[in-house]
Amino acid sequence: MKTAELRQKDVAGLQTEVKELQKAHFNLRMQKATQQLGNTATLRSTRRAIARAKTILAEKQATK
Secondary structure (H helix, E strand, O other), rough: OHHHHHHHHOHHHHHHHHHHHHHHHHHHHHHHOOOOOOOOOHHHHHHHHHHHHHHHHHHHOOOO
16 A cells, blocks of 8 residues: 555544555465465565555554
């Protein structure tokens, strides 16, 4: 998800987005552990997406 799309969400929406990304990242790690993951670059992209969402969430919570 792009940064502009994340900035349009409210705090609750960002929190759910972070949880969904964390679940997806967990599933990717399990696939890697069982050698079912073909493209390991998705791990990096989901990790960065989580960081991006958490950063925007912290910015929104700080401005309250």
